[in-house]
Amino acid sequence: MTNTRPTRSALLSADEEIDLARTIEAGVLARAALDGDFDTDAPLDDLQALTVAGDEAWQRMWQANVGLAGMLAGRVSRRHGLPEDDLVSEAQLGLAEAIMRWDHRRGTRFSTTAWIWITSRLQRAQRELFTQRDELRNAIDLPELVSDETADEQILDEQPPAWLDDLPVRERTLLQLLARPDATPARVRAQLGLSRSAYHRLQQRARELGAVAWKSAA
Structure with a gap:
Protein backbone atom coordinates (compact mmCIF):
# COMPACT_ATOMS: atom_id res chain seq x y z
CA MET A 1 0.00 0.00 0.00
CA ASP A 134 -2.23 22.14 19.99
CA GLU A 135 0.82 20.60 21.65
CA LEU A 136 3.08 22.35 19.17
CA ARG A 137 1.49 25.72 19.86
CA ASN A 138 1.62 25.19 23.62
CA ALA A 139 5.24 24.08 23.55
CA ILE A 140 6.33 27.03 21.44
CA ASP A 141 4.04 29.51 23.23
CA LEU A 142 4.72 32.18 20.62
CA PRO A 143 3.03 35.60 20.53
CA GLU A 144 1.18 36.87 17.49
CA LEU A 145 3.26 37.27 14.35
CA VAL A 146 3.56 40.48 12.38
CA SER A 147 3.26 39.77 8.65
CA ASP A 148 5.87 40.99 6.20
CA GLU A 149 6.34 40.68 2.44
CA THR A 150 8.39 37.49 2.80
CA ALA A 151 7.61 34.59 5.09
CA ASP A 152 11.29 34.21 6.00
CA GLU A 153 11.27 37.75 7.37
CA GLN A 154 8.41 37.18 9.83
CA ILE A 155 9.10 38.96 13.14
CA LEU A 156 7.50 38.83 16.56
CA ASP A 157 5.86 41.50 18.66
CA GLU A 158 7.55 39.95 21.71
CA GLN A 159 10.66 37.88 22.36
CA PRO A 160 10.20 34.20 21.32
CA PRO A 161 11.55 31.29 23.39
CA ALA A 162 15.34 31.25 23.42
CA TRP A 163 15.57 27.72 22.05
CA LEU A 164 13.80 28.80 18.87
CA ASP A 165 16.92 30.75 17.87
CA ASP A 166 18.86 27.49 17.64
CA LEU A 167 16.79 26.38 14.64
CA PRO A 168 17.56 27.16 10.98
CA VAL A 169 15.61 30.06 9.53
CA ARG A 170 13.15 28.00 7.49
CA GLU A 171 12.35 25.58 10.30
CA ARG A 172 12.03 28.42 12.80
CA THR A 173 9.72 30.37 10.51
CA LEU A 174 7.53 27.32 9.91
CA LEU A 175 7.04 26.76 13.65
CA GLN A 176 6.25 30.43 14.14
CA LEU A 177 3.62 30.36 11.42
CA LEU A 178 2.07 27.15 12.73
CA ALA A 179 1.80 28.72 16.19
CA ARG A 180 -0.72 31.25 14.93
CA PRO A 181 -4.32 30.59 16.02
CA ASP A 182 -5.56 30.79 12.43
CA ALA A 183 -2.80 28.59 10.97
CA THR A 184 -3.70 25.88 8.47
CA PRO A 185 -1.27 23.74 6.42
CA ALA A 186 -2.55 25.25 3.16
CA ARG A 187 -2.09 28.82 4.41
CA VAL A 188 1.40 28.14 5.74
CA ARG A 189 2.42 26.39 2.52
CA ALA A 190 1.28 29.41 0.54
CA GLN A 191 3.16 31.82 2.81
CA LEU A 192 6.36 29.83 2.48
CA GLY A 193 5.88 29.06 -1.21
CA LEU A 194 6.20 25.31 -0.70
CA SER A 195 4.73 22.34 -2.49
CA ARG A 196 2.81 19.85 -0.37
CA SER A 197 5.70 17.37 -0.29
CA ALA A 198 8.28 20.07 0.48
CA TYR A 199 6.04 21.37 3.26
CA HIS A 200 5.80 17.95 4.90
CA ARG A 201 9.56 17.44 4.70
CA LEU A 202 10.19 20.85 6.27
CA GLN A 203 7.54 20.22 8.93
CA GLN A 204 9.15 16.92 9.89
CA ARG A 205 12.60 18.52 10.17
CA ALA A 206 11.19 21.41 12.19
CA ARG A 207 9.47 19.08 14.64
CA GLU A 208 12.59 16.97 15.10
CA LEU A 209 14.94 19.91 15.53
CA GLY A 210 12.42 21.78 17.69
CA ALA A 211 12.03 18.81 20.03
CA VAL A 212 15.79 18.54 20.46
CA ALA A 213 16.22 22.28 21.05
CA TRP A 214 13.29 22.42 23.47
CA LYS A 215 14.60 19.50 25.55
CA SER A 216 18.09 21.01 25.62
CA ALA A 217 16.74 24.30 26.93
CA ALA A 218 14.47 22.70 29.53
Whole structure:
Protein backbone atom coordinates (compact mmCIF):
# COMPACT_ATOMS: atom_id res chain seq x y z
CA MET A 1 0.00 0.00 0.00
CA THR A 2 1.24 3.48 -0.79
CA ASN A 3 0.42 7.06 0.00
CA THR A 4 0.15 7.99 -3.66
CA ARG A 5 -3.22 8.15 -5.38
CA PRO A 6 -3.65 4.80 -7.19
CA THR A 7 -5.56 4.60 -10.43
CA ARG A 8 -9.17 3.66 -9.78
CA SER A 9 -10.86 0.71 -11.45
CA ALA A 10 -14.48 0.50 -12.52
CA LEU A 11 -17.02 0.06 -9.74
CA LEU A 12 -17.86 -3.50 -8.85
CA SER A 13 -21.28 -5.11 -8.89
CA ALA A 14 -22.60 -6.82 -5.77
CA ASP A 15 -21.88 -10.24 -7.27
CA GLU A 16 -18.33 -9.23 -8.20
CA GLU A 17 -17.69 -8.01 -4.65
CA ILE A 18 -18.86 -11.34 -3.23
CA ASP A 19 -16.73 -13.34 -5.69
CA LEU A 20 -13.67 -11.27 -4.80
CA ALA A 21 -14.33 -11.60 -1.07
CA ARG A 22 -14.54 -15.39 -1.38
CA THR A 23 -11.31 -15.48 -3.37
CA ILE A 24 -9.59 -13.30 -0.76
CA GLU A 25 -10.80 -15.61 2.02
CA ALA A 26 -9.52 -18.66 0.16
CA GLY A 27 -6.17 -16.97 -0.32
CA VAL A 28 -5.89 -16.11 3.36
CA LEU A 29 -6.62 -19.71 4.36
CA ALA A 30 -4.17 -21.05 1.78
CA ARG A 31 -1.41 -18.77 3.06
CA ALA A 32 -2.13 -19.87 6.63
CA ALA A 33 -1.79 -23.49 5.52
CA LEU A 34 1.49 -22.72 3.76
CA ASP A 35 2.74 -21.04 6.94
CA GLY A 36 1.95 -24.19 8.90
CA ASP A 37 -0.93 -22.77 10.93
CA PHE A 38 -2.96 -25.92 10.27
CA ASP A 39 -2.58 -29.24 8.46
CA THR A 40 -4.11 -29.87 5.06
CA ASP A 41 -3.87 -32.50 2.34
CA ALA A 42 -4.19 -29.88 -0.40
CA PRO A 43 -1.31 -29.96 -2.94
CA LEU A 44 1.33 -27.26 -2.57
CA ASP A 45 0.71 -25.94 -6.08
CA ASP A 46 -3.00 -25.50 -5.33
CA LEU A 47 -2.28 -23.57 -2.15
CA GLN A 48 0.20 -21.30 -3.93
CA ALA A 49 -2.32 -20.68 -6.73
CA LEU A 50 -4.97 -19.75 -4.18
CA THR A 51 -2.67 -17.24 -2.49
CA VAL A 52 -1.86 -15.60 -5.83
CA ALA A 53 -5.55 -15.42 -6.74
CA GLY A 54 -6.34 -14.00 -3.31
CA ASP A 55 -3.72 -11.26 -3.69
CA GLU A 56 -5.06 -10.37 -7.11
CA ALA A 57 -8.62 -10.23 -5.78
CA TRP A 58 -7.48 -8.01 -2.92
CA GLN A 59 -5.82 -5.62 -5.36
CA ARG A 60 -8.93 -5.47 -7.54
CA MET A 61 -11.12 -4.72 -4.53
CA TRP A 62 -8.63 -2.06 -3.45
CA GLN A 63 -8.43 -0.37 -6.83
CA ALA A 64 -12.20 -0.28 -7.18
CA ASN A 65 -12.70 1.46 -3.83
CA VAL A 66 -9.59 3.56 -3.23
CA GLY A 67 -11.38 6.57 -4.73
CA LEU A 68 -13.79 6.52 -1.78
CA ALA A 69 -10.85 6.73 0.62
CA GLY A 70 -9.39 9.69 -1.26
CA MET A 71 -12.73 11.48 -1.44
CA LEU A 72 -13.41 11.17 2.29
CA ALA A 73 -9.84 12.18 3.19
CA GLY A 74 -10.01 15.24 0.94
CA ARG A 75 -13.31 16.29 2.46
CA VAL A 76 -11.86 16.19 6.01
CA SER A 77 -8.71 17.98 4.87
CA ARG A 78 -10.61 20.85 3.26
CA ARG A 79 -13.10 21.17 6.10
CA HIS A 80 -10.54 21.27 8.92
CA GLY A 81 -7.35 22.47 7.23
CA LEU A 82 -5.44 19.28 7.97
CA PRO A 83 -2.67 17.69 5.86
CA GLU A 84 -4.35 15.76 3.07
CA ASP A 85 -1.47 13.32 2.56
CA ASP A 86 -1.65 12.19 6.19
CA LEU A 87 -5.40 11.76 5.96
CA VAL A 88 -5.20 9.84 2.68
CA SER A 89 -2.76 7.42 4.33
CA GLU A 90 -5.15 6.84 7.21
CA ALA A 91 -8.13 6.49 4.89
CA GLN A 92 -6.27 3.86 2.89
CA LEU A 93 -5.51 1.95 6.09
CA GLY A 94 -9.22 2.04 6.85
CA LEU A 95 -9.97 0.68 3.40
CA ALA A 96 -7.50 -2.16 3.92
CA GLU A 97 -9.18 -3.04 7.22
CA ALA A 98 -12.58 -3.00 5.54
CA ILE A 99 -11.42 -5.41 2.84
CA MET A 100 -10.23 -7.89 5.45
CA ARG A 101 -13.24 -7.49 7.76
CA TRP A 102 -16.16 -7.33 5.33
CA ASP A 103 -18.55 -10.25 5.79
CA HIS A 104 -20.42 -10.63 2.51
CA ARG A 105 -22.76 -13.15 4.15
CA ARG A 106 -24.55 -10.34 5.97
CA GLY A 107 -25.99 -9.00 2.75
CA THR A 108 -24.52 -5.50 2.94
CA ARG A 109 -22.55 -3.90 0.11
CA PHE A 110 -18.82 -3.50 0.63
CA SER A 111 -19.03 0.29 0.35
CA THR A 112 -21.04 0.41 3.58
CA THR A 113 -18.30 -1.39 5.51
CA ALA A 114 -15.59 0.63 3.78
CA TRP A 115 -17.31 3.90 4.69
CA ILE A 116 -17.46 2.88 8.36
CA TRP A 117 -13.82 1.82 8.65
CA ILE A 118 -12.44 4.72 6.60
CA THR A 119 -14.46 7.24 8.60
CA SER A 120 -13.31 5.68 11.86
CA ARG A 121 -9.67 5.98 10.79
CA LEU A 122 -10.14 9.57 9.67
CA GLN A 123 -11.80 10.56 12.94
CA ARG A 124 -8.90 9.09 14.89
CA ALA A 125 -6.34 10.82 12.65
CA GLN A 126 -8.22 14.10 12.93
CA ARG A 127 -8.06 13.97 16.73
CA GLU A 128 -4.36 13.13 16.64
CA LEU A 129 -3.54 15.93 14.21
CA PHE A 130 -5.49 18.46 16.27
CA THR A 131 -3.65 17.28 19.38
CA GLN A 132 -0.28 17.57 17.67
CA ARG A 133 -1.09 21.08 16.51
CA ASP A 134 -2.23 22.14 19.99
CA GLU A 135 0.82 20.60 21.65
CA LEU A 136 3.08 22.35 19.17
CA ARG A 137 1.49 25.72 19.86
CA ASN A 138 1.62 25.19 23.62
CA ALA A 139 5.24 24.08 23.55
CA ILE A 140 6.33 27.03 21.44
CA ASP A 141 4.04 29.51 23.23
CA LEU A 142 4.72 32.18 20.62
CA PRO A 143 3.03 35.60 20.53
CA GLU A 144 1.18 36.87 17.49
CA LEU A 145 3.26 37.27 14.35
CA VAL A 146 3.56 40.48 12.38
CA SER A 147 3.26 39.77 8.65
CA ASP A 148 5.87 40.99 6.20
CA GLU A 149 6.34 40.68 2.44
CA THR A 150 8.39 37.49 2.80
CA ALA A 151 7.61 34.59 5.09
CA ASP A 152 11.29 34.21 6.00
CA GLU A 153 11.27 37.75 7.37
CA GLN A 154 8.41 37.18 9.83
CA ILE A 155 9.10 38.96 13.14
CA LEU A 156 7.50 38.83 16.56
CA ASP A 157 5.86 41.50 18.66
CA GLU A 158 7.55 39.95 21.71
CA GLN A 159 10.66 37.88 22.36
CA PRO A 160 10.20 34.20 21.32
CA PRO A 161 11.55 31.29 23.39
CA ALA A 162 15.34 31.25 23.42
CA TRP A 163 15.57 27.72 22.05
CA LEU A 164 13.80 28.80 18.87
CA ASP A 165 16.92 30.75 17.87
CA ASP A 166 18.86 27.49 17.64
CA LEU A 167 16.79 26.38 14.64
CA PRO A 168 17.56 27.16 10.98
CA VAL A 169 15.61 30.06 9.53
CA ARG A 170 13.15 28.00 7.49
CA GLU A 171 12.35 25.58 10.30
CA ARG A 172 12.03 28.42 12.80
CA THR A 173 9.72 30.37 10.51
CA LEU A 174 7.53 27.32 9.91
CA LEU A 175 7.04 26.76 13.65
CA GLN A 176 6.25 30.43 14.14
CA LEU A 177 3.62 30.36 11.42
CA LEU A 178 2.07 27.15 12.73
CA ALA A 179 1.80 28.72 16.19
CA ARG A 180 -0.72 31.25 14.93
CA PRO A 181 -4.32 30.59 16.02
CA ASP A 182 -5.56 30.79 12.43
CA ALA A 183 -2.80 28.59 10.97
CA THR A 184 -3.70 25.88 8.47
CA PRO A 185 -1.27 23.74 6.42
CA ALA A 186 -2.55 25.25 3.16
CA ARG A 187 -2.09 28.82 4.41
CA VAL A 188 1.40 28.14 5.74
CA ARG A 189 2.42 26.39 2.52
CA ALA A 190 1.28 29.41 0.54
CA GLN A 191 3.16 31.82 2.81
CA LEU A 192 6.36 29.83 2.48
CA GLY A 193 5.88 29.06 -1.21
CA LEU A 194 6.20 25.31 -0.70
CA SER A 195 4.73 22.34 -2.49
CA ARG A 196 2.81 19.85 -0.37
CA SER A 197 5.70 17.37 -0.29
CA ALA A 198 8.28 20.07 0.48
CA TYR A 199 6.04 21.37 3.26
CA HIS A 200 5.80 17.95 4.90
CA ARG A 201 9.56 17.44 4.70
CA LEU A 202 10.19 20.85 6.27
CA GLN A 203 7.54 20.22 8.93
CA GLN A 204 9.15 16.92 9.89
CA ARG A 205 12.60 18.52 10.17
CA ALA A 206 11.19 21.41 12.19
CA ARG A 207 9.47 19.08 14.64
CA GLU A 208 12.59 16.97 15.10
CA LEU A 209 14.94 19.91 15.53
CA GLY A 210 12.42 21.78 17.69
CA ALA A 211 12.03 18.81 20.03
CA VAL A 212 15.79 18.54 20.46
CA ALA A 213 16.22 22.28 21.05
CA TRP A 214 13.29 22.42 23.47
CA LYS A 215 14.60 19.50 25.55
CA SER A 216 18.09 21.01 25.62
CA ALA A 217 16.74 24.30 26.93
CA ALA A 218 14.47 22.70 29.53
